[in-house]
Amino acid sequence: MPYEYVIIERDGEVGILTINRPKALNALNREVLVDLRKAIEELRDDDTVKVIIITGAGEKSFVAGADIGTMQPFGVQEARDWARLGQSVLTEIENLEKPVIAAVNGFALGGGCELALACDIRIASDQAKLGQPEVGLGILPGYGGTQRLPRLVGKGTAKRLIFTGEMIGAEEAREIGLVDMVVGADELMEAALKMARTIASKGQVAVRLAKIAINRGCDMDLASGIAYEAEVFAECFATEDQKEGMKAFLEKRKPRFTGK
Numbered sequence: 001m002p003y004e005y006v007i008i009e010r011d012g013e014v015g016i017l018t019i020n021r022p023k024a025l026n027a028l029n030r031e032v033l034v035d036l037r038k039a040i041e042e043l044r045d046d047d048t049v050k051v052i053i054i055t056g057a058g059e060k061s062f063v064a065g066a067d068i069g070t071m072q073p074f075g076v077q078e079a080r081d082w083a084r085l086g087q088s089v090l091t092e093i094e095n096l097e098k099p100v101i102a103a104v105n106g107f108a109l110g111g112g113c114e115l116a117l118a119c120d121i122r123i124a125s126d127q128a129k130l131g132q133p134e135v136g137l138g139i140l141p142g143y144g145g146t147q148r149l150p151r152l153v154g155k156g157t158a159k160r161l162i163f164t165g166e167m168i169g170a171e172e173a174r175e176i177g178l179v180d181m182v183v184g185a186d187e188l189m190e191a192a193l194k195m196a197r198t199i200a201s202k203g204q205v206a207v208r209l210a211k212i213a214i215n216r217g218c219d220m221d222l223a224s225g226i227a228y229e230a231e232v233f234a235e236c237f238a239t240e241d242q243k244e245g246m247k248a249f250l251e252k253r254k255p256r257f258t259g260k
């Protein structure tokens with residue numbers, strides 16, 4: 001399906017979703033959010049796609065935030081609806097039963113940083129700049145940043161970034177755990193594709209259940225999370241992938257997973 005603000009490409013079993021509004025540094029207005037949701041759902045429903053990469057068009061920006069021009073005239077109720085709209089799209093990405101890698105190719109600010117936070121893994125170009133600059137606009141992060149950022153980097157670091165609105169470079173983002181890997185700008189998509197292909201080569205039921213176990217478990221106390229893990233671990237033993245994966249190991253050959 002063609003979209004105005006999103007480009008979808010497929011590279012084997014990897015779906016690449018590029019947010020495409022480069023003139024505004026890929027800022028998220030309503031139309032971009034609507035296209036993003038539809039594109040995510042298209043990739044979710046495409047059985048040939050096992051892993052998704054999200055990136056931004058152009059060399060400068062991943063996503064420079066929610067669209068400030070759109071928000072400027074908002075009253076309280078419109079602002080609440082706007083936060084809920086963006087939050088629901090990002091939560092859909094977080095809960096997608098396929099791994100999602102953010103390939104952060106430039107500015108990931110405000111809603112852009114929050115989009116990267118909703119992805120499972122973040123790979124950044126060494127040119128990337130990340131941050132939550134909202135307090136400089138008299139607002140606070142509204143697409144999950146006050147919740148996902150402290151869960152990822154810890155409360156103190158999240159407060160420093162959110163209270164100061166400071167932009168940080170890719171290397172510092174890696175040191176604090178905000179991104180997982182930093183590569184040269186020219187190598188970003190290849191690095192993201194390499195990781196995506198590695199994930200796609202594994203047992204997909206196991207990958208899906210691991211994502212669910214980590215996401216759900218992080219919202220539980222440890223004992224409940226551990227108990228939940230035993231359930232999904234056991235579930236793997238009802239799959240063809242477990243039988244094939246272990247048989248292949250014992251026969252000293254590569255597994256041929258079917259995702260069943």
Ligand code: CAA
Pocket residue numbers: 023024025027028064065066067068069086107109110111112114133134137140141142143145
């Ligand atoms: N919303 C709307 N337009 C934006 C935008 C945004 N978030 N970010 C950039 N743009 C537009 C600029 O207005 C400009 O448009 P024009 O050419 O029509 O003037 C174009 O993109 C290029 O931007 P700049 O000329 O500013 O480029 P620069 O290289 O000088 O600066 C930048 C780059 C530092 C990223 C700067 O654009 C900037 O500070 N952008 C805003 C970042 C921001 O505050 N993001 C948070 C938004 S609030 C939010 O996201 C709330 C939430 O949590 C839901």
